[in-house]
Amino acid sequence: MGNVKQRWHELYDAHVAGAVSGLFGHVERIIVGTLIVSAGAHVSSNEPAIVLFGYLRHSLVGRGVELFGIALLVLNFIDGLYKLSKLDWHAAFQIAMTFCYFALSVRLIQLILAFRTE
Numbered sequence: 001m002g003n004v005k006q007r008w009h010e011l012y013d014a015h016v017a018g019a020v021s022g023l024f025g026h027v028e029r030i031i032v033g034t035l036i037v038s039a040g041a042h043v044s045s046n047e048p049a050i051v052l053f054g055y056l057r058h059s060l061v062g063r064g065v066e067l068f069g070i071a072l073l074v075l076n077f078i079d080g081l082y083k084l085s086k087l088d089w090h091a092a093f094q095i096a097m098t099f100c101y102f103a104l105s106v107r108l109i110q111l112i113l114a115f116r117t118e
Helices: 002-045 058-086 091-117
Strands: none
Touching: 002 058, 002 091, 058 091
């Protein structure tokens, strides 16, 4: 029984642990990027209750925050695409993952904005 447990731990450490931590780290960065984009979109579309600096227009600050979030999402996408390209997987899978990434990002932004407006 100890031998099976030891082999499972070796298999997990060699193949599963890195993939799981990488996947959760990537999803975490997607969520942070979409939250930033959603916050910028909310500030630029609505008049917030908090006055930011008094001199800057809310739409200008909101668009800047949106651009920062989009830059984070693009960098995260490039990092994920680079990591996928290092694997020996088919190009069709990489293209499918690209579409899933964009669809997930857009859907998360819509979902967060829907929660903010209610």
